[in-house]
Amino acid sequence: MEKSLLQALKIMEFKWLFSGQVVSDFGNWLSFMAVMIMFTYHWELPPEQLALLPIVIAIPWIFLSPFSGVWADRFSKKKLMIICDLVRSILTFMLIFAQNIWSVLIFIVLIHSVATFFDPARQAAIKEYVPENQLLQANSLSQLSVQISKVLSPTIGGVIVAFWNPVYAFIINSICFLISAILLSRLPNVKKKMTPNIESKETKFLSELLSGLKQIVRSKYLIIAVLCVFSMMFFIYLYDSYIALWSKEIGIPSTSFSLIISGIGLGSVLGAFIVGSFGNRIHPIRMILTIPIMNGILFSIIGLGGINVISLNVVVWFIIWMMIGVIGAGIPIAFATIIQTETPSTMTGKVYGFAQSIINIPILIAPLIGAKLINLLGIGYVFLISGLTFSVMSFVALIIFEFNKRTNKISDNIEMESREFNTPSS
Template sequence: MGYKELLKINSYRNLFVGQVLSDIGNWLTYIIIISIFTYQWNLPPSKLALLTIFISIPWIVLSPFSGIFSDMFDRKKIMVVCDFLRALLVILPIFFQSYWAILLIITLIHSTAVFFEPSKQSAIKELVPEQGLIKANSLSQLSSELSKIVAPSIGGLVLFFGNTSIAFILNFICFLLSASLLLKLPHLKIQEQPKKEVKVNIHGLLSGFKFIVSRSKLLLSVISMFFITFFIFIIDSFIALWSKGVGIPSSLFPLLISAIGVGSLIGAIVVGKFGERISPIKLNLFSILVVGLLFSIIGLSGELFELHFVFWLCIWSIIALVGSAVPISFAVVLQTQTPSHLMGRVYSASESITNIPMFIAPLLGAWLINLIGIGYVFLSVGFFFVLFTTIGLFFVQNRGAHDKQTELDVV
């Protein structure tokens, strides 16, 4: 199934365009608020750090509950209600101009996003044939990466003219348009009815985690996603520090970041076009393996050799290009390994696990850099990626393809 055939599915096309609008709205909100905190209010680093923590709390705490709701109710209605709520929430900073009020608003916005995402992932599984899942998820990744380019551009124009209220109004419009498109979707009720009713209790909250543990490929994918998120967060905040250490001038650093963005965009397209030729779990592990090798090269730079800036642009572009396969393949594994009536809970459980690194990884990265230096941190991360994926590929190659059929035990 090609992109044209996929986008000819009216219901999926409405879902995709709605996602693009939601992604732009999410990133525009973040760009404007972090700009207000930094440039207008001159807040210290400790208060800026709290923004990331407040964003991550709903994803860790509320994800198991959002999965149950996604499996209990019409997923179309959940997505529409979430977008309407976000439309109302994003205009509140116009009227409440205090630090703690905005943190509360941001937390509420991301709380609604936590309930939106499991239903969106389940909707993709329901609306797209299995042979089109790799392309559908590559388009989702493409939407995410494009929003990181479009939203800062809009935000830059808004900040240039000095009226941040315009950005919040644009967000309001984005989420309303997204909700109007999602209203056109068919009702997304569960087709596979489990024998036991879904309930909001401890058993229901843990059912997604239990199912992940029961499926070897799914468990391996979640573990790999956890570790790559953990180690990426260790070094993500310190790319500028590495750049300075290898002699890249500050005037060229934005080009390095742009190269990462371009690589991610190209990667999403390439994976969508050719990713079906390899199984999703192997694609996931091979991608992490290549990223690990390139991180090792970065770690050795400055210690054993030096490279021209053009080579660094190429290396970081390739890292982004190859790395874009990781979330795409992870989403496909999740959708193909999970039955429809468990999709919300399993996706939410995976989100709870893979968002934990947001709390501890940056602090650990800072401590390790002070202890052994940034070059050896990159080298250590690269070595771990290579070791982990080698073991993972050996496991996938030698393990039988049969998983325990335990859906009824975890419902």
């Protein structure tokens, strides 16, 4: 199992790319946890202000991603990623001077604006460095980096915020970005594939910008994947910013709240291992549609706890949140794999940028709707209702997909399932 998953690390270029991601992911989650705990437990901000955090994170991804995706395909991926890491290091360090929610949010907008250039370049680099039959394993490892950071960073971040000061988390994150830049400097330059330049710069840029959207529209699998993740993001962000509030409502102390987030990360680590080892046996679209059904049921159980229908101890809640992580790990892995396999290497950045722009749109409104619903119904009912709706909608979509697959309405006979996603393990 591990041999199959770790096969991509034998590729030296991917090894340096992955190493840089591990370091920067750790720093990212460390400072994110520091901000969440600081907002909820130290400053005791109301739900409406807590909702601003995911919104300001989403704004750059919605409005800048299509443009930054063009630049990611135009320029050296290596140089672009290094510059982004250096800029993010400076901006993260500046967070130590932020004294109120508004100054913190401004720096977060700037940091994620830079990230919109980094991520499409990284996705395009993976496409260039990794053979197609190992893309799922490479994406699983990338997801492992994110989720291992969720396991370690919340615990360390919780200790830092509880016993020292959040500024230490920001300083560590700043250093992590510097280390990531050094590791990425070991990468060879990706050879740029030239295309005939028969248009003016302005016209060519607009044409490249729209080509990302056109590629999504032309591919059945990209359309399904983007629509599914779009819907999933809406339901998740109804309550995602309020996990700390749910934890506080049912009596979990701040020191134990970080364990809940770590549980999600630990489960996601296990889930990424499973998907990376056995995911080739499951069509990624089927994976994207099935996962929300199971997680919706778990969210409903969490909602029942929030309205005091059931009462469980911290250990049981930890296990439930861990299972959510195990099951949900396949979503980003399958999504990234579909984008890479359904997109020419000269367009990976543009398609990824447009896809990120679309799937992040719900974050602008879902947290605010969630805040209103929490004030109206309570945090427990928001989890319960959204979880049940999440499951039912995904189940209906899965039935439609399976029916259309069998009647050849969606298909190229799903040859992609056997050719691209069921390659023999080495």
